[in-house]
Amino acid sequence: MLIPILDSSRNKIKRHASNQKRIRYNPKAKWYGKTIVKISRWYPSSQICSECGHQDGKKSLEIRDWTCPICDKHHDRDINASQNILAEGLRTFHTA
DSSP: OEEEEEOOOSOHHHHHHHHHHHHHHHHHHHHTTOEEEEEOTTOOTTTBOTTTOOBOOOOOTTOOEEEOTTTOOEEEHHHHHHHHHHHHHHHHHHHO
């Protein structure tokens, strides 16, 4: 199973904290037969339709759900983002 996590920021303290989390999660992931894959922090996961792949552009944080203008699929922002993060993690894993 793949566990994608977002890349750390450019702030050294946050990067260090993220590295510590990765160090802590890697043995746990290995124990359960999982793999942790890091994706870019800037990946536009909430802007892409998880159904057809259309990138609809930036949305304000107040927008919690939206409908894709191409495939008419209605998305909850967080669920759609999580599906896109998983897909990007799988894509990154298989191309590496």
